[in-house]
Amino acid sequence: MDRRKFVSCTAKSTAALVGGGTLISFGSLPKENVDSENEVRKKDWMKEVLKYRKIDAHAHVDEKYYKPEVNLDFADRLGIDILMISDFLRPHTKGEPDDFRARNNFAIKCMREHPDRFIGTVVLNPQYQKESLEEIDRCRDAGMMGLGELYNQTKINDPLYYPIIEKCIDLNWNIMMHSAIGRSRVVPDSNEPPNISLPEDFADVAERYPEGMFQYAHLGGGVDWENACKVLKDVPNVFVGIAGSNNEANMIDFALKYVGEDRIVFSCDYGFYQGVGGMFSAKLTDTQRKKIFFENFSNRLKKGGRNVD
Secondary structure, eight states: OOHHHHHHHHHHHHHHHHTTSOOOOOTTOOGGGOSOHHHHHHSOHHHHHHTSOOEEEEEEOOSSSSOHHHHHHHHHHHTOOEEEEEOOOOTTSOOOHHHHHHHHHHHHHHHHHSTTTEEEOBOOOTTSHHHHHHHHHHHHHTTOOSEEEEOTTSOTTSGGGHHHHHHHHHHTOEEEEOOOOBSSSSSBOTTSOTTOOOHHHHHHHHHHOTTOEEEEOOTTSSSOHHHHHHHHTTOTTEEEEOOSSOOOTTHHHHHHHHTOTTSEEOOOTTOHHHHHHHHHHSOOOHHHHHIIIIIHHHHHHHHTTOOOO
């Protein structure tokens, strides 16, 4: 099953899970917190879910696979206030200017139709540097905030990105980049291009630009998440998004230990029930959930001049 089919199935599964008003989440719930499994089943999880404000720091829109109305349907049911959207450049494409302009245009259209719910982020390809820098200006004027999801046309630490990163620093913009998907947790998938950005590439560019604000996309995307957390442990300007289709048990708990509660951000990448369910199976305090669900990314948006409180 390819990624697009997977997210479609994920959306249908989510509807079944939350449609009845109860979200059941088991995972690694501490036994000491419940008297019995039956008590867990009876708990009103949707009440718990809806008491937290949420920003989905990694969302997508397009006209076929990532329909904006589906985003909003799940967001309404799961209490997601804001979705950071992009129509990303597809893998193994050239990512030419006409392509990224058209994709940004669709994200701008979605923003204009739902200004209180969608915040657009800019997709570009630094191989076309002049056009990419111009696109940042154009999209900023249309209300966009930040870059992402940047894909695998160019590594995040390639010098081609330097002028773009410097412009984002001036704007106080977040920069979200796709990372590798693996056949296993330690071996990148053979279909991944050689210029896919790995955790070490994020650490390299973030150390070069300590004032830059970077987001490592989908820790749960199939990469070796333990290694990613260890590599990024001492790189304070890299946020780690939890989204992905391989959300293994204890992933968030491990990230909490190595990355810390101030640098983890809630994100779904169209896997809504996984994103929310993982947050309730992890051993998080109420304060930690508030930070990860909302406050950490809200603080980044404030730096760029967008207050969503």
